[in-house]
Amino acid sequence: xxxxxxxxxxxxxxxxxxxxxxxxxxxxxxxxxxxxxxxxxxxxxxxxxxxxxxxxxxxxxxxxxxxxxxxxxxxxxxxxxxxxxxxxxxxxxxxxxxxxxxxxxxxxxxxxxxxxxxxxxxxxxxxxxxxxxxxxxxxxxxxxxxxxxxxxxxxxxxxxxxxxxxxxxxxxxxxxxxxxxxxxxxxxxxxxxxxxxxxxxxxxxxxxxxxxxxxxxxxxxxxxxxxxxxxxxxxxxxxxxxxxxxxxxxxxxxxxxxxxxxxxxxxxxxxxxxxxxxxxxxxxxxxxxxxxxxxxxxxxxxxxxxxxxxxxxxxxxxxxxxxxxxxxxxxxxxxxxxxxxxxxxxxxxxxxxxxxxxxxxxxxxxxxxxxxxxxxxxxxxxxxxxxxxxxxxxxxxxxxxxxxxxxxxxxxxxxxxxxxxxxxxxxxxxxxxxxxxxxxxxxxxxxxxxxxxxxxxxxxxxxxxxxxxxxxxxxxxxxxxxxxxxxxxxxxxxxxxxxxxxxxxxxxxxxxxxxxxxxxxxxxxxxxxxxxxxxxxxxxxxxxxxxxxxxxxxxxxxxxxxxxxxxxxxxxxxxxxxxxxxxxxxxxxxxxxxxxxxxxxxxxxxxxxxxxxxxxxxxxxxxxxxxxxxxxxxxxxxxxxxxxxxxxxxxxxxxxxxxxxxxxxxxxxxxxxxxxxxxxxxxxxxxxxxxxxxxxxxxxxxxxxxxxxxxxxxxxxxxxxxxxxxxxxxxxxxxxxxxxxxxx
Amino acid sequence: xxxxxxxxxxxxxxxxxxxxxxxxxxxxxxxxxxxxxxxxxxxxxxxxxxxxxxxxxxxxxxxxxxxxxxxxxxxxxxxxxxxxxxxxxxxxxxxxxxxxxxxxxxxxxxxxxxxxxxxxxxxxxxxxxxxxxxxxxxxxxxxxxxxxxxxxxxxxxxxxxxxxxxxxxxxxxxxxxxxxxxxxxxxxxxxxxxxxxxxxxxxxxxxxxxxxxxxxxxxxxxxxxxxxxxxxx
Numbered sequence: 006x007x008x009x010x011x012x013x014x015x016x017x018x019x020x021x022x023x024x025x026x027x028x029x030x031x032x033x034x035x036x037x038x039x040x041x042x043x044x045x046x047x048x049x050x051x052x053x054x055x056x057x058x059x060x061x062x063x064x065x066x067x068x069x070x071x072x073x074x075x076x077x078x079x080x081x082x083x084x085x086x087x088x089x090x091x092x093x094x095x096x097x098x099x100x101x102x103x104x105x106x107x108x109x110x111x112x113x114x115x116x117x118x119x120x121x122x123x124x125x126x127x128x129x130x131x132x133x134x135x136x137x138x139x140x141x142x143x144x145x146x147x148x149x150x151x152x153x154x155x156x157x158x159x160x161x162x163x164x165x166x167x168x169x170x171x172x173x174x175x176x177x178x179x180x181x182x183x184x185x186x187x188x189x190x191x192x193x194x195x196x197x198x199x200x201x202x203x204x205x206x207x208x209x210x211x212x213x214x215x216x217x218x219x220x221x222x223x224x225x226x227x228x229x230x231x232x233x234x235x236x237x238x239x240x241x242x243x244x245x246x247x248x249x250x251x252x253x254x255x256x257x258x259x260x261x262x263x264x265x266x267x268x269x270x271x272x273x274x275x276x277x278x279x280x281x282x283x284x285x286x287x288x289x290x291x292x293x294x295x296x297x298x299x300x301x302x303x304x305x306x307x308x309x310x311x312x313x314x315x316x317x318x319x320x321x322x323x324x325x326x327x328x329x330x331x332x333x334x335x336x337x338x339x340x341x342x343x344x345x346x347x348x349x350x351x352x353x354x355x356x357x358x359x360x361x362x363x364x365x366x367x368x369x370x371x372x373x374x375x376x377x378x379x380x381x382x383x384x385x386x387x388x389x390x391x392x393x394x395x396x397x398x399x400x401x402x403x404x405x406x407x408x409x410x411x412x413x414x415x416x417x418x419x420x421x422x423x424x425x426x427x428x429x430x431x432x433x434x435x436x437x438x439x440x441x442x443x444x445x446x447x448x449x450x451x452x453x454x455x456x457x458x459x460x461x462x463x464x465x466x467x468x469x470x471x472x473x474x475x476x477x478x479x480x481x482x483x484x485x486x487x488x489x490x491x492x493x494x495x496x497x498x499x500x501x502x503x504x505x506x507x508x509x510x511x512x513x514x515x516x517x518x519x520x521x522x523x524x525x526x527x528x529x530x531x532x533x534x535x536x537x538x539x540x541x542x543x544x545x546x547x548x549x550x551x552x553x554x555x556x557x558x559x560x561x562x563x564x565x566x567x568x569x570x571x572x573x574x575x576x577x578x579x580x581x582x583x584x585x586x587x588x589x590x591x592x593x594x595x596x597x598x599x600x601x602x603x604x605x606x607x608x609x610x611x612x613x614x615x616x617x618x619x620x621x622x623x624x625x626x627x628x629x630x631x632x633x634x635x636x637x638x639x640x641x642x643x644x645x646x647x648x649x650x651x652x653x654x655x656x657x658x659x660x661x662x663x664x665x666x667x668x669x670x671x672x673x674x675x676x677x678x679x680x681x682x683x684x685x686x687x688x689x690x691x692x693x694x695x696x697x698x699x700x701x702x703x704x705x706x707x708x709x710x711x712x713x714x715x716x717x718x719x720x721x722x723x724x725x726x727x728x729x730x731x732x733x734x735x736x737x738x739x740x741x742x743x744x745x746x747x748x749x
Numbered sequence: 750x751x752x753x754x755x756x757x758x759x760x761x762x763x764x765x766x767x768x769x770x771x772x773x774x775x776x777x778x779x780x781x782x783x784x785x786x787x788x789x790x791x792x793x794x795x796x797x798x799x800x801x802x803x804x805x806x807x808x809x810x811x812x813x814x815x816x817x818x819x820x821x822x823x824x825x826x827x828x829x830x831x832x833x834x835x836x837x838x839x840x841x842x843x844x845x846x847x848x849x850x851x852x853x854x855x856x857x858x859x860x861x862x863x864x865x866x867x868x869x870x871x872x873x874x875x876x877x878x879x880x881x882x883x884x885x886x887x888x889x890x891x892x893x894x895x896x897x898x899x900x901x902x903x904x905x906x907x908x909x910x911x912x913x914x915x916x917x918x919x920x921x922x923x924x925x926x927x928x929x930x931x932x933x934x935x936x937x938x939x940x941x942x943x944x945x946x947x948x949x950x951x952x953x954x955x956x957x958x959x960x961x962x963x964x965x966x967x968x969x970x971x972x973x974x975x976x977x978x979x980x981x982x
Binding site: 114131132133162163164165166167175178219220268420421529531533655657658659660661662684685686687688689711 | 840872873874875876877878879881884891892894896908910912921923925927930931932933934935936
């Protein structure tokens, strides 16, 4: 019924359009795939049917097209596929284009825009926002009132403010829910306050102490029907002879929100947002933890196993809607981990029955501070070294899973300094503490990745004070890159299978066309007025090189990444994701713009995480605080070109942070702001914290200074040309400027 | 700036204007002879051919104007209501206090506490806690911000902006007019800009420790091993 209701017309349209877009590759981009994980047949059919780039009408009205199903079902975090990326440039790549000439931004009190145009706005009740996420309700609830509605969930930074939907009652900042189906006419639906929710606890004084006990910066959303359809687990069950998890009928037609609750102190919790106008609390991941026996594959197999309450380092999460596996940023002192803010792996395939799986931190972070000695990075490693340059390794903010088919989880550590970019094997991360395949499959729906040598304390529960061994935490690790110490790992997103324009012939062996797997990485600038910090940047890392499918004789082992499979040409494939190599820097110059003197922060923050196929492998955006939200043409990842930016104009809710006379520091070193007069000045400059896409291609930019959410779309010639660029077959040179034998 | 609900009323206004223009321009019965005599052209019947030509041109002209007006009104009715946030005049109803300078001067950066501020100014309109565990270097934590909204004859609508450090002591206070979005701030003494950056040796709280790899001079900023409590954002 679900697939029937979900826009069969759109599928029909896509089939109609298919002949016009035959260049969309027909093979799934699954470079690290394992044969034990089946490809979702529906998604395969959708990809093979072909889709065209969406129209970009300048009207701010809803637009539905064939992209939605792919985005909402097939790509992470909703599915396990990765979009195919076709080569759309000749061999000169981006170097063939005129040098980018971004217009200088306007002053701090004006909107600044280049190739991005506003089509909508929501004030978010004047609450300061951290992260936006748009979820398409399709027909997940069975309620026509919400069918195909696009609902924005804004995670708020800690604070308090009046809720106009409740007569102005003051509530701790939490999760703002807004209907953005028509971007030009957004509708505020509900605000879920953070802190102890409900009743008298919402009074200002109660929740203002301690002040960090509110805010719900990050949100993830999955539909119960998605979670009940873990085809990978069902398939594994058929082969294992075990009892499959049959799903929980009570999840049907419901939509669930996973959010942190509290910043410095708090918890992680699930809400039922089936009716986004009236959310209902479901569970606390600690108080309502369960164990799962797997005896019958039904909810009766759950047994309550509450964990000690209270987390001290919550933050961003990632939730795979097709498998239910969640990577929770959390930590508490009683964990006895040197890296307080680390990862809790949970199985949330039944979000009404959370099941804790394990804790994880990179080598050195899993032990009390100082227990490990000697940097694995800068000295001869030993059995108790710590990874990176700081002991213990820094915190994690944005783990991101590429799904069970790609089988990778990317973990940035360090935030704004002493960073580590870590690639881990997903199956070994979630199953590395199980000693048998049966146990692993039973608990996570994935049979691979178990570790027969896992220690007894590998899966130490929160607050137990037990620590995994060095071998336990090294087991899932594939590679890590140590960042320059003034930079940290804040957020990452993998962009896999990007054709390299100049390497479509004559490279590698016998001229096979080459694609790269890329990892986008951002450090976080945390200082105001650039004070005391290096400029924080974002980078494109190469994590894999492989042969692309094309009109060439297949490589001896076919389409493959060099990881794993036997390959007689491996000597020519220089890199795998066991090695990371920075390829290019995404930088926003401080001038023109004078961002260090704008007020508040300047520097990179977060990379766009949502996968929208028209942009995937072509356009990547990064929030850059006072320098706005920035986007690049990444089709030639050796030469990324800036193509668009946005910075909101201050409004009545923009708050001044970081006086221009000095930093905000309360002790230590202080530096005058560039251009500062020596007189401390407060001014309401905007500070773009996050940029994200929805499944229609709209762009959401949220402001850390309280201005609200800007809903944008790409305009101008350059983004449209990138999005609509026709495929360039390997070995051809349509512009006749390649030189060599293929040019006249 | 278009405010909520104004767009459609604008559309209605344009429609009415078009109607009025059209009715007043279309020749009424008896006007033909006037038109004819005006242009000195003999007419036929009540509306001569010249008069009809004039009427037709006038009709087309007015129709064109009307269509343009309609298009403009339609566009306005569908344009995002961005004015609510960007460059808009705030809704003055929320600015219903006057926090006089005489009152605000009692807030002393470096001394006044949260409780004292709340006793003086009442519950703030909005608070924001920018500090996040571990994100900021120790001693450089982002502040907690409290804001009140008011108006007076000098500034018009304004916000009182007060920042607190982790100890709950005021570090920054300013009365920021909405019309300018900026104002001089009074800051705690240790936030006053220095003439030059302090050197490492001058930093009061830093106790740099060379790591266990002496050759790694770039790591001199490291502090003693302790639980990493990054938690920023």
